[in-house]
Amino acid sequence: FAARCERRQPVCETEAPGLMPVGDEGGVRCHFPGPRPGSAAVEILPVPLPALPVAARPLLEIEALKVHFPIRKGFLQRVCGHVRAVDGVSLELSPGRTLALVGESGCGKTTVAKALMQLLPRSGGEVRWQGTLIEAKDKRQIQALRRKMQMVFQDPFASLNPRMRVGDILLEGMLALGVAASAEAGRPACVALLEQVGMKAEALERYPHEFSGGQRQRIAIARALAVAPQLLLCDEPTSALDVSVQAQILNLLRDLQAELKVAYLFITHNFAVVEYLAQEVAVMYLGRVVEQGPVEQVLTAPAHPYTEALLSAVPRISGGRPILRLQGETPSPAHPPEGCHFHPRCPKALEQCRNAYPPLRPLPGGVQVACHLAC
Numbered sequence: 484f485a486a487r488c489e490r491r492q493p494v495c496e497t498e499a500p501g502l503m504p505v506g507d508e509g510g511v512r513c514h515f516p517g518p519r520p521g522s523a524a525v526e527i528l529p530v531p532l533p534a535l536p537v538a539a540r541p542l543l544e545i546e547a548l549k550v551h552f553p554i555r556k557g558f559l560q561r562v563c564g565h566v567r568a569v570d571g572v573s574l575e576l577s578p579g580r581t582l583a584l585v586g587e588s589g590c591g592k593t594t595v596a597k598a599l600m601q602l603l604p605r606s607g608g609e610v611r612w613q614g615t616l617i618e619a620k621d622k623r624q625i626q627a628l629r630r631k632m633q634m635v636f637q638d639p640f641a642s643l644n645p646r647m648r649v650g651d652i653l654l655e656g657m658l659a660l661g662v663a664a665s666a667e668a669g670r671p672a673c674v675a676l677l678e679q680v681g682m683k684a685e686a687l688e689r690y691p692h693e694f695s696g697g698q699r700q701r702i703a704i705a706r707a708l709a710v711a712p713q714l715l716l717c718d719e720p721t722s723a724l725d726v727s728v729q730a731q732i733l734n735l736l737r738d739l740q741a742e743l744k745v746a747y748l749f750i751t752h753n754f755a756v757v758e759y760l761a762q763e764v765a766v767m768y769l770g771r772v773v774e775q776g777p778v779e780q781v782l783t784a785p786a787h788p789y790t791e792a793l794l795s796a797v798p799r800i801s802g803g804r805p806i807l808r809l810q811g812e813t814p815s816p817a818h819p820p821e822g823c824h825f826h827p828r829c830p831k832a833l834e835q836c837r838n839a840y841p842p843l844r845p846l847p848g849g850v851q852v853a854c855h856l857a858c
C-alpha cells in the first residue's frame with residue numbers, strides 16, 4: 484500500500500509490516516498504525532500518473548459520431564422513429580494516453596466503442612486514425628484498423644470461448660490478423676504475453692473455467708494485446724470483479740501502458756478509476772458529450788450540473804461536496820427532451836434550457852462544456 488499512503492516512510496517500501504495487535508482483538512499490518520499526530524483524517528492518495536507528452540498528431544479523432552437504431556412497428560415493420568444511442572459525439576485521443584468515457588448506464592458509452600470497432604454500424608460522423616479517414620464500408624481499412632484497435636469487455640466470463648484452451652484463444656487473433664504465420668510460430672509470443680499479464684506459461688493448456696475472474700480478465704487483456712494494438716477500448720473491464728482484484732487489473736493496465744505506450748479509451752462509471760488511470764475525461768448524457776477536458780480540471784471543478792451531480796454522489800471518507808440529487812429517471816434516447824436534454828433533471832435549469840440545446844463551448848483550462856450557464 485506504500486505507493487498510495489501519505490504516512491509512508493522509507494522502511495515501508497522495503498519491508499512488509501508484521502501484524503501488530505490493536506486493542507483487545509484487532510490487528511493491523513502497518514509500520515506506523517494509528518492516526519498521525521495532528522492529522523484529522525488520512526486520505527488515500529492516488530498514485531500520481533506520469534506526465535505524458537501530448538503528441539502533435541492525435542491517434543484517433545472522432546467527429547460527430549452518430550449511432551441511431553431504427554424503431555420498427557406494424558405488420559410492414561415501418562420505421563417510426565430512432566433510438567439515438569450516440570448522437571454527435573466528438574473525441575480525440577493521443578498516443579499512449581487514456582481518455583475516460585463516463586456516464587450512467589445507457590448513456591451510449593459502450594455504443595461509441597462498438598461503433599469504433601465496427602461491431603455496430605455508424606449512422607453518421609467521421610473517424611480518423613492518425614489523420615486518415617476510415618470509411619465505414621472499406622473492409623480492408625477496417626481489417627487493418629482491427630489490428631491497431633482491440634477491445635477488452637466487461638465480463639471476462641462471457642468474453643472467452645469456454646471450449647478453447649487459453650493458448651488457442653491467444654493464437655486466434657494472431658492468426659486471423661496475420662501477426663503469426665502458424666500456431667507453432669505464435670507460441671513463444673503467447674508465453675511472453677501471459678508473462679506480461681502476470682500469468683504462467685502452463686495456463687496455455689488450460690480452459691477459461693479453470694481460472695478466477697481476475698485471471699480471466701488478464702487472459703482477455705493478453706488476447707487483446709496479442710496483435711500489438713496501439714489502442715485498447717476497455718469497456719468497464721473491472722466492474723464484474725471483486726474490489727481487490729479490480730485494483731490488480733487497474734495496476735496491470737497502468738503498467739502495460741507505461742511499458743507498451745498503448746492508448747486506452749476507458750469506459751467506466753467509476754470516478755475513482757478515472758482519477759487513477761486517465762489524463763482526459765468525457766462525460767456523456769443521453770448519447771452526447773456534456774463535458775470533457777483534463778481529469779484534474781473536470782474532477783476538481785466540474786462545470787456541468789450533470790458532472791457535478793455524478794461527482795457529488797461519490798462517497799469520500801473526508802466529507803466531500805454536498806450531494807446534488809437528480810430528479811427523475813434518465814429519459815429514453817428514443818424521445819430525448821427538447822432543448823438541453825438534461826433540463827428536466829437539472830436543478831439549475833432556466834427558461835432558455837427548455838428551448839435550445841447548448842453547444843459545447845471551450846472554457847479556461849482546456850475544458851469544453853455543453854451548458855447555457857457555463858462561463
Ligand code: SF4
Nearest residue numbers: 823826829836854855
Ligand atoms: Fe442545466 Fe440549462 Fe445547463 Fe442544461 S443548459 S445543464 S438545463 S443549466
